[in-house]
Amino acid sequence: MIFFDEIRHKIESSAFFSNMGKADLQADNVILFSDLESLLLSELDFIWLPTSPTQDDPFYTKQTLPKALIEQRIKITRCVMDSVKNIPCTPFKYDAHDFNIAAKNAISYAFRQYLSEKYFSLGDNWENIVNIYYQGYWPIGIYHNKVITI
Incomplete structure (x- = not known):
């Protein structure tokens, strides 16, 4: 329960998506x-991170919870x-495309999977993604063991 409370407190004090567009995220992955x-205009053929609870986890097989x-x-x-409910929609829009709901669903998916990842001691894939969210960026996909981030 202590781990859960730590995550909850960190979520409450984080400014999610606040650093999108800034080029100061330094990470090898x-x-x-x-x-x-x-x-969207790049030719990078990446895998989008899940945005719906019914989508499969791209890192781990389904666990019985x-x-x-x-x-x-x-x-x-x-x-x-x-x-994230009051975050402006503008950074999630391009042309006629609006990724506002997808972005908010994706962060929820990531944190749910992070809890499961730690509970089952599966690794650190979701932990790495959650840490990017904590830094104010939007991890949007994966490409050859790297996290595609805005």
Whole structure:
């Protein structure tokens, strides 16, 4: 429960998506784009990170979740959604495309999977993605073990 509370407190104090467009994210495992337009116009053939709870995890096989973990995942989703509900939609739009809902669903998916990843000691894929979110960026996909980020 201590781990869950730490995550919840960190979510509440984070400024998600606040650094999109800034080129100061330095990480070996990241390919950084300046905005949605530059990403969508690139020829990079990446895999989008999931935006729906029904999508498969791109890193791990599906686990049978115990009731306590299910409850924590629900709580973390509410916490994340509360944290991002008032974020402006503009950075998530390009032309007629609006990725606002997808971005907010993706961050929820990432935090749910992060809880499961730690619960089952699976690795650090979702932890790395969550850390990018904590830094104010939008991790949008994966490409050859690198995280595509705006």
